[in-house]
Amino acid sequence: MILLAWLTYVPLQILWLPLSILGGLLVAYKQVWVSRKLGLSQTAVEVVNGRWTADLFGLRRDLASRRLAGKLPNNSVLGLYLALLPLLIAKIIAGRPILYPLLPEDETAGIASIVFSRTRRFDGLIADRATDVAQFVVLGAGLDARCYGPLANQGLALFELDQAVVQRAKRAAVKRAKLGCDRVQYIEVDFARPQWIASLTASSYDPALKTIFIWEGVTLYLSEADVRATLAAIKANTAAGSVVLLDLYAARFLALAGRGAAGRTLEATGEPLRFGLDFSGDAERVLADFAASTGLDLGRHYFMGSAHADGPFMVVAEFVIGD
Numbered sequence: 001m002i003l004l005a006w007l008t009y010v011p012l013q014i015l016w017l018p019l020s021i022l023g024g025l026l027v028a029y030k031q032v033w034v035s036r037k038l039g040l041s042q043t044a045v046e047v048v049n050g051r052w053t054a055d056l057f058g059l060r061r062d063l064a065s066r067r068l069a070g071k072l073p074n075n076s077v078l079g080l081y082l083a084l085l086p087l088l089i090a091k092i093i094a095g096r097p098i099l100y101p102l103l104p105e106d107e108t109a110g111i112a113s114i115v116f117s118r119t120r121r122f123d124g125l126i127a128d129r130a131t132d133v134a135q136f137v138v139l140g141a142g143l144d145a146r147c148y149g150p151l152a153n154q155g156l157a158l159f160e161l162d163q164a165v166v167q168r169a170k171r172a173a174v175k176r177a178k179l180g181c182d183r184v185q186y187i188e189v190d191f192a193r194p195q196w197i198a199s200l201t202a203s204s205y206d207p208a209l210k211t212i213f214i215w216e217g218v219t220l221y222l223s224e225a226d227v228r229a230t231l232a233a234i235k236a237n238t239a240a241g242s243v244v245l246l247d248l249y250a251a252r253f254l255a256l257a258g259r260g261a262a263g264r265t266l267e268a269t270g271e272p273l274r275f276g277l278d279f280s281g282d283a284e285r286v287l288a289d290f291a292a293s294t295g296l297d298l299g300r301h302y303f304m305g306s307a308h309a310d311g312p313f314m315v316v317a318e319f320v321i322g323d
């Protein structure tokens with residue numbers, strides 16, 4: 001069936017190419033230009049579209065992301081369908097995706113699979129700890145839909161934190177998508193302002209309870225000082241045994257993703273890449289030193305792309321709050 005899928009895909013993709021390009025342009029127009037006009041995050045759209053695609057192709061179940069992605073002013077699901085239709089037909093024939101989207105081993109993961117690879121690891125780390133904590137805090141929540149999926153039924157107090165404009169647009173989209181949000185508390189923050197933590201502690205968030213903080217796809221947009229200050233604020237305001245699940249990026253990833261047209265579109269929506277670590281040498285040591293310097297304990301961690309000669313391009317890690 002794989003051979004048949006390829007034999008179908010190649011001529012179909014050639015014939016469909018103008019429509020795939022039109023789809024790509026539609027998505028890009030909404031994601032970059034409309035985000036810029038509305039002051040919204042284009043990178044948050046990039047991520048929800050990755051999760052939309054993962055669900056459509058059977059890589060990861062996420063109905064909430066599917067529904068949310070279709071209700072955003074700065075996204076085009078029609079464009080996604082147009083761009084991906086030949087691959088979807090090939091997937092139906094083969095019984096699994098060919099070419100894209102794929103979920104490689106961490107060592108061989110690349111930028112094309114970044115959302116699928118990192119989200120799989122975050123999901124696993126959350127699942128391992130969800131029954132051991134009372135609160136779940138999503139830092140820089142963007143369009144993350146975890147609080148509207150199975151996690152919503154586990155009795156956790158749920159908090160979503162993001163910049164005011166991004167959060168308001170998300171709440172409107174959540175409503176349009178008819179996703180249950182009664183249990184979610186929304187808190188407007190800016191991690192560049194040290195007093196952000198007061199907004200969390202002024203809510204029903206309880207610093208005495210064990211908590212999972214998830215900080216997925218955010219640290220690279222902040223300054224190193226703000227990343228450190230945010231971790232310090234969490235450490236000072238949560239119970240021992242709490243954990244921050246975060247991803248950290250290699251300096252070489254920032255250089256690659258921030259150059260040329262890609263870099264200019266990130267600048268256009270005010271999301272330049274800022275904080276990275278040098279993983280080109282002893283990446284384990286660099287990560288351990290960084291964790292130690294924040295006063296948190298490094299737990300499980302997964303480097304992505306470590307088979308590359310220049311080292312991994314990112315890591316998903318647990319930073320545990322000790323006694």
Ligand SMILES: C[S@@+](CC[C@H](N)C(=O)[O-])C[C@H]1O[C@@H](n2cnc3c(N)ncnc32)[C@H](O)[C@@H]1O
Nearest residue numbers: 041043044047140141142144163190191216217
């Ligand atoms: C790539 S998105 C990731 C969204 C989400 N974590 C996910 O995985 O779907 C980055 C998010 O970080 C948020 N962000 C960036 N800088 C921030 C800041 N200074 N304060 C609060 N949120 C910020 C953006 O608004 C955006 O929603």
